[in-house]
Amino acid sequence: MASFSYEIIETIAVLSEGSKGWKKELNLISWNGRDPKYDIRDWSENHEKMGKGITLSKEEVQTLLNALNESNYF
Numbered sequence: 001m002a003s004f005s006y007e008i009i010e011t012i013a014v015l016s017e018g019s020k021g022w023k024k025e026l027n028l029i030s031w032n033g034r035d036p037k038y039d040i041r042d043w044s045e046n047h048e049k050m051g052k053g054i055t056l057s058k059e060e061v062q063t064l065l066n067a068l069n070e071s072n073y074f
Contacts, residue, residue: 025042
C-alpha cells in the first residue's frame with residue numbers, strides 16, 4: 001500500500017458519533033502537502049485511523065451548497 005500524509009488544518013463540524021467513538025467529521029485537510037480540501041469521513045477518537053470518505057474542492061462545496069439551497073428537501 002502506498003504511503004501518504006495528511007494534516008487536519010481545521011475541524012469544521014462533527015456530523016455524528018458512532019457507538020464505538022468514531023466520529024463523522026467535516027474537516028479542512030491537506031493531503032500529501034497539497035492545498036487543503038474539504039473532507040467528510042469517519043475518524044477514530046485520536047485521528048490515527050480513518051474510514052472511507054469524500055474530498056471536495058472549494059468550488060465543489062459551493063456547488064453542493066447551491067444545489068441543497070435550491071432543492072425542496074429542506
